[in-house]
Amino acid sequence: MAKAARSAKNLTAQTTARLRQSGLRPTRQRVELAGLLFDDCDRHVTAESLHDEITKAGVKVSLATVYNTLHQFTQAGLLRQVIVDAARSYFDTNTGDHQHFFLEKEGMLIDIPGEAISVAGVPNPPPGLTVDRVDVVVRVKRA
Amino acid sequence: MAKAARSAKNLTAQTTARLRQSGLRPTRQRVELAGLLFDDCDRHVTAESLHDEITKAGVKVSLATVYNTLHQFTQAGLLRQVIVDAARSYFDTNTGDHQHFFLEKEGMLIDIPGEAISVAGVPNPPPGLTVDRVDVVVRVKRA
């Protein structure tokens, strides 16, 4: 099976292993969701968009489970939550150091590589506080 | 009345004028809310915190009106909305160029002067998009 590195069976196996490594039982729902999230390139989803997607793929997963799974994946370090919109929560499969363009009208996020951007001059936080993370959101509009 | 530049009567008059200039009728509720928001230094409020505050001050304003007023003030350019938390909306009386520390646990925002911080290396947005604003949120934690 040397040449079948990306066969469906293999992907499922990889996904299963990945979930196990993260301490999550590879249930049908988690494997299916992980399949959508981690198979290809980096992705940005909301609970609803992911639920729509998996439903349209003919897989039955409740919205509540999608919410729970997104949080479990986030806690396991497989996803990162991105806060750019008061109305909904986005989850990013790219957990590395990077920032975002955000197109509010369409609810679209676009990654900006961490190396590209640099933030200088952040003052020391008030006494007793330490910097956890610096988030940059470049809000863009259709010209 | 030369020395009474900050008398209650004068403040009300200033507030009233300010609201008029923004095309907002100086109703009792708007004047009271504006009084809390704009009298002193820069402030960060949520609808609920502002409603609590004005209620504790003995002034009756419904929560719905606080929400409406915050949006009207924002639209008039007197406030700016700050998105740092998926759960609630913050409004900032500082409408100038600046950024924020955010202490998630306590829901506290602290201004960072715009001159202090600089963001370099923002890539050109994808074709058809223009940069509207660059928001920096420095998430901090108790040490």
Place this chain on the structure above:
DNA sequence: GTGTTTGCAAAGTGTTTGCAATTTA
């Protein structure tokens, strides 16, 4: 007076939770 604004209560939206039934190991 006339058009604006308010307040209430109801509706809305995205999200979380309690718990019985199901699934995993």
Place this chain on the structure above:
DNA sequence: TAAATTGCAAACACTTTGCAAACAC
């Protein structure tokens, strides 16, 4: 079988809205 997970429906927190009464000019 024991423990973890799911799905449903109800509960939730925050926010918006419809409309009659109150208010500003």
